[in-house]
Amino acid sequence: MKILKIVAWIVLILVVTIAAGANYLRFGLPRVAAAPDITIEVTPDGLARGRYLVEHVMGCMSCHSPARHGDRYSLPPIIERKGAGGLFFTPENRFPGTLYAKNITPHNLGSWSDGEIVRALTVGVDREGEPIFPLMPSRFYAQLDRRDIYAVVAYLRTLKPVVNVVQKSQIDFPLNLIIRTEIEERDFGQRPEPSDNLAYGRYMTTAAGCIDCHTNIVDGQALGERFAGGREFYTPPVGLIRSANITPDKQTGIGDWNREAFIERFKSMTPEAVMEMKVEPGEANTLMPWWEFSGMTRQDLGAIYDYLMTQKSVRAEIVTFEPIKK
Numbered sequence: 453m454k455i456l457k458i459v460a461w462i463v464l465i466l467v468v469t470i471a472a473g474a475n476y477l478r479f480g481l482p483r484v485a486a487a488p489d490i491t492i493e494v495t496p497d498g499l500a501r502g503r504y505l506v507e508h509v510m511g512c513m514s515c516h517s518p519a520r521h522g523d524r525y526s527l528p529p530i531i532e533r534k535g536a537g538g539l540f541f542t543p544e545n546r547f548p549g550t551l552y553a554k555n556i557t558p559h560n561l562g563s564w565s566d567g568e569i570v571r572a573l574t575v576g577v578d579r580e581g582e583p584i585f586p587l588m589p590s591r592f593y594a595q596l597d598r599r600d601i602y603a604v605v606a607y608l609r610t611l612k613p614v615v616n617v618v619q620k621s622q623i624d625f626p627l628n629l630i631i632r633t634e635i636e637e638r639d640f641g642q643r644p645e646p647s648d649n650l651a652y653g654r655y656m657t658t659a660a661g662c663i664d665c666h667t668n669i670v671d672g673q674a675l676g677e678r679f680a681g682g683r684e685f686y687t688p689p690v691g692l693i694r695s696a697n698i699t700p701d702k703q704t705g706i707g708d709w710n711r712e713a714f715i716e717r718f719k720s721m722t723p724e725a726v727m728e729m730k731v732e733p734g735e736a737n738t739l740m741p742w743w744e745f746s747g748m749t750r751q752d753l754g755a756i757y758d759y760l761m762t763q764k765s766v767r768a769e770i771v772t773f774e775p776i777k778k
């Protein structure tokens with residue numbers, strides 16, 4: 453009897469501790485500072501820079517425009533719904549929960565302060581201080597220059613408001629609690645001068661999130677080597693899409709592409725060009741937002757190429773597309 457009592461106590465203590473722990477995670481975390489009280493100065497240069505980053509580099513429009521042309525190469529967005537947000541990942545995509553990318557036009561962000569948007573981008577919490585699911589690449593944006601982040605916010609204010617009220621995301625246990633422990637605040641980074649080519653290339657690669665898609669990450673854990681590809685995007689009805697190996701390996705990576713061919717590949721995939729590239733059901737398609745990156749400057753693409761060529765060569769053959777059998 454005595455033993456049973458002790459066991460009962462231990463169980464009780466465990467339950468209370470776990471409940472307290474879960475409560476702490478749920479209500480005590482994340483602990484983030486108030487959004488900075490700032491007013492971002494709007495200048496023509498700042499707006500142009502913000503437009504460049506939002507439309508061509510940082511991927512905002514590719515994730516925040518889920519209405520896409522599913523029958524065109526690289527799934528270009530339906531222009532009228534750009535930035536309006538909506539569904540992004542569901543259990544059907546083998547995602548633990550249902551994730552809704554938010555409306556980033558002034559219809560939603562119009563009432564946010566500059567500081568709240570800056571904090572969302574760099575810390576990864578929403579207006580209420582609740583975590584934004586880390587598919588949104590705040591940990592990369594946090595490494596960018598203050599000037600670039602401010603430029604992004606200034607430009608977002610000028611987007612055409614698209615009316616769309618987006619639901620809250622539902623993330624399954626325990627991921628919903630785990631993400632609460634992973635929020636961290638950091639200082640801004642510094643944008644190197646373009647003359648410092650490799651450092652600048654690294655900076656632009658970070659801004660564009662290349663490493664995120666091009667590393668095999670499963671449930672937030674990197675299983676593969678940097679830039680070696682193989683990350684899976686189970687995207688019915690389009691197909692099972694895997695990111696390519698973009699390390700300098702000559703056989704399985706992009707080591708045999710020269711700088712000019714790399715730049716040309718990007719520059720040729722304009723939104724107009726991809727709208728001409730019709731894809732039949734079951735034919736290879738991609739999630740690489742070529743239509744977006746085609747607007748990057750030759751200088752920036754060249755610097756990204758040079759940086760990638762300094763990375764470790766990894767031999768890994770990747771099949772980048774498989775149709776999904778019904």
Ligand code: HEC
Nearest residue numbers: 510511512515552553554556572578584585587588589621
């Ligand atoms: C890889 C996909 C991805 C990219 C790239 C991305 N986001 Fe997001 N973003 C999301 C998702 C998904 C959410 C919602 C997450 C959630 O509900 O927890 C989100 C949330 C947000 C929020 C919070 C809005 C709210 O109402 O709570 C803001 C603001 C935001 N993103 C702005 C941006 C901007 C600006 C960019 C480009 C600089 C960007 N995002 C790039 C996926 C992305």
Ligand code: HEC
Nearest residue numbers: 660661662665693694695696698706738739740741756772
């Ligand atoms: C949203 C995920 C995603 C992002 C972000 C992304 N890629 Fe990709 N990328 C892919 C996928 C998937 C493929 C394979 C299919 C294809 O060729 O488009 C690919 C293919 C490529 C290829 C073609 C490789 C080959 O062998 O044909 C290159 C080069 C490339 N990506 C470079 C980059 C660079 C550089 C960046 C950052 C500027 C980047 N990618 C960002 C998903 C992504």
